[in-house]
Structure formats: structure tokens, C-alpha cells
Amino acid sequence: MSSAAFDSMWADLDPVGRVGGGGYRRFAWTREDLTLREWFAQEATRRGLDLVEDRVGNQWAWWWDGPGSVDDAVATGRQGVVIGSHLDSVPDGGAFDGPLGVVSSFAAIDELRASGIVPKVPIAVTNFVDEEGARFGIACAGSRVLTGQLPADRALALTDADGRTYADALRNAGRDPDSFGPDAEALARVGCYVELHVEQGRALVDLGEPVAVASDIWPHGRWRFDFPGEANHAGTTRLEDRRDAMLGYAELVLAARAGATRRGCVATVGKVRVTPGGVNAIPSHVTGWLDARGADETQVRALVEDLTTQMGEHSAAATEESWTPTTRFDGDLSHRLRLVLQARGGSDAQLSVPVLGTGAGHDAGILATAGYPTAMLFVRNPTGISHSPAEHAEVDDCHEGVHALAACVADLTTQPASTTQPGSTTQPEKDPA
Numbered sequence: 001m002s003s004a005a006f007d008s009m010w011a012d013l014d015p016v017g018r019v020g021g022g023g024y025r026r027f028a029w030t031r032e033d034l035t036l037r038e039w040f041a042q043e044a045t046r047r048g049l050d051l052v053e054d055r056v057g058n059q060w061a062w063w064w065d066g067p068g069s070v071d072d073a074v075a076t077g078r079q080g081v082v083i084g085s086h087l088d089s090v091p092d093g094g095a096f097d098g099p100l101g102v103v104s105s106f107a108a109i110d111e112l113r114a115s116g117i118v119p120k121v122p123i124a125v126t127n128f129v130d131e132e133g134a135r136f137g138i139a140c141a142g143s144r145v146l147t148g149q150l151p152a153d154r155a156l157a158l159t160d161a162d163g164r165t166y167a168d169a170l171r172n173a174g175r176d177p178d179s180f181g182p183d184a185e186a187l188a189r190v191g192c193y194v195e196l197h198v199e200q201g202r203a204l205v206d207l208g209e210p211v212a213v214a215s216d217i218w219p220h221g222r223w224r225f226d227f228p229g230e231a232n233h234a235g236t237t238r239l240e241d242r243r244d245a246m247l248g249y250a251e252l253v254l255a256a257r258a259g260a261t262r263r264g265c266v267a268t269v270g271k272v273r274v275t276p277g278g279v280n281a282i283p284s285h286v287t288g289w290l291d292a293r294g295a296d297e298t299q300v301r302a303l304v305e306d307l308t309t310q311m312g313e314h315s316a317a318a319t320e321e322s323w324t325p326t327t328r329f330d331g332d333l334s335h336r337l338r339l340v341l342q343a344r345g346g347s348d349a350q351l352s353v354p355v356l357g358t359g360a361g362h363d364a365g366i367l368a369t370a371g372y373p374t375a376m377l378f379v380r381n382p383t384g385i386s387h388s389p390a391e392h393a394e395v396d397d398c399h400e401g402v403h404a405l406a407a408c409v410a411d412l413t414t415q416p417a418s419t420t421q422p423g424s425t426t427q428p429e430k431d432p433a
Ligand code: HGY
Pocket: 131, 132, 139, 140, 359, 360, 361, 362
């Protein structure tokens, strides 16, 4: 039943924001995003869940049949088990990064209800807004503002490629920027957060397993490099008279790759803006965005410092747009979920459930940094590719993910917390993938 529900929801989402080449453009607060938000609201309503939007616009669909309201339950120490993910995408992204977690969460609720369990604490499905930061530049903006890790006024002033501010985008979507900001009331309902996500590497393919538990997220950040130049004619300006902003930028791309190799990190310059952008005009300004990550925070920081110094020779200014330190998911919670998943094989045949680190950022990481017990499940991706239309998960693995998530939520909402082993940790078996 939950598998049929999964398939039907997946089919509903398939056309939303799909562009040529099979990828998706689902950017925060655009028409496509509003369609997805509407879909989320309908799925909540269809199930009789209580739809709440926090002050940032993150959506929460609460299931609580117990006495009183969700807030009454919270007041008596029964904080909710929250599951979900995001529905937005990177430019030309895949179908799975984000939606897999949201759709699986609704399907898991269906499975739990069909099994007749009576949760002792409220359960919510979330859709965190603007996880990818594709439009305004800062990833996980929804969870960062919610938890106070990104000041609301800074978020509201961010601009998209057309110069529209975040505040404009909110107004355009019928929301009031004045009420945008951290939301203690929404957060007070969160007992723990479990995000299911498509794997963004090939570890599970290599290990031959459909589902893993996450251990940690690499430290990562985004930096903007602004290179000044002088516009002039591409045909009449002598080479020695030029101030070509593109030359510094070209050096940034190559230096980022060389520095990342030297320091054992990864670095990407995936976005560039050239002014004035004419084939026959010398660039007067180039802005390049660097994404740098690695297992070792010190090395990532040193890499960016090296690049900043080197680009200073081209009079380039480097601006840190976001930074996320090393994030470790809650060891007790992750261990507990792993035990639950292993036990699904029955007493004689425990399932093997790998523990994986990741180089990708997630709202779960932001909530973990904010101090909420947080864990993640990964579902096998046979291509290992992500942020691309080639991102994939087989339908059987998606269904397996739903069953795994439902088993975890059943345990968390019906068993006393003492099944957790205090002080236990989950160690990754593979390099971040
Ligand atoms: O960019 C990231 O790591 C993530 O997919 N938001």
C-alpha cells in the first residue's frame, strides 16, 4: 500500500519543473516551487494531517491523534519525530535529491497507519524551503533562518540573477517579509529529525546494500570572487592596454583544482557571471563562485586562504557567502536506527546496514548544528551521480527506503528512549561519497 502511494506521488511530481534533457528547475519561491508546496499541502490534507508553515515558510504536516494538540503533547515532554527533506532543486538537477525524502515520508506515514501503530508522540513530515540555494546563493536557507544560523535580514537582502531580492520573492509569493525569521515555536515541537535522501555517490552500489545510515557531513562553504576589469573593444584594444577581468577568473578555476588536489579537498567553480557579457567586449567584471569541501576543516580553510591571497594579485575580492563546519549526526540516534534496520532481517539474519559519511550538505546537518538529535538514511543510487538528470534510484530501493523509514519512525514513536545505547557512535565504513 505504501509502495502504491509512493508510486502515485512520484508520478504526480514527475512533470513539475522538468526541463529539456530530463533535469529539473525547481527554485525557491518560483512558480514551480509554489506548485510543489501546493502538492505538499494537498498530500497533508488528504491524510488529515495538520499543515503548519513556520515563519520562514518551511512546511510541516503533523500527525497527532493523542489527547490535546501537538503543542499540548510538547508541553508534557512528548516532542515530535520529524521526517522529510526538500522539494527544490539545483539547476537541471535530478528528480531524487530532496523529493525522495518527502515522498518517502508521506508513504511511511501511510505504512505506519496501515500497520495500526499508535504513536506516543506526534509525527511530522517537513518540506524545508530553499535547500539548494540555487536562486539566492545560500544552501539550506530555510533551515538556517529557522534556527538563527542565517540572520533574517541578510537572507531577505539576497538577490537572484535578475536582481530580485529574497524579500521581493516572498512578497511575490503572497508572503510577508516582516514575519520572516527564526521560529522558536516551530522548533520547540522537534524532538528529533530523520532525513531520508538519495545517496550522492556509489558506496551502496559497491557494498551491494540498498540503505545506509549517515555518520557525518564534510565541512563546506561557498565563496564569491569578484574580479575587476575595464570594458573595451575586443578588436581595437592592444593586449598590453587591456584590463581583462576574465584572466584572473581563469586562474581561479585552475588554482582551485590544483590547491584542492594538494590539500586533499574538493573545489568547484560552477557558476560565473561575466559583465557585460558580449563576445566582442573585454569583460569589465567577472564574478565566480567557489564551492570548497573536504574531510579536514583546516585544509579547506587553508585552501580558500591560499586562493584569496593568489587572487588578490588580480585585485579580486573574496567574500564568504556561507560556511558549514564538520557536522556529526547524533551518535545515539543513528546507532538506534541502525539496530532497527539490522533487525528487519529477523533474529537469524540481521541485515547489513552500512554507515556512510557524505560531502553533501543537508537541512539535517543544519538542525544537527542547532543541537537537535538528527540522523539520515541514504538510499542506493546506481549511477552514483547527483545534481544531474542522471541521478537515480531503482523503484524497489525507493520502496525499501520507505519501509526502512517507517520501521525507524515506528521504533522512535512507540518504544521508550532507553533502547538507545548512550555514548554509542556510528563510524563511517567508506569515504564520503
Ligand atoms: O550542495 C549540497 O551539498 C547539497 O546538495 N545541498
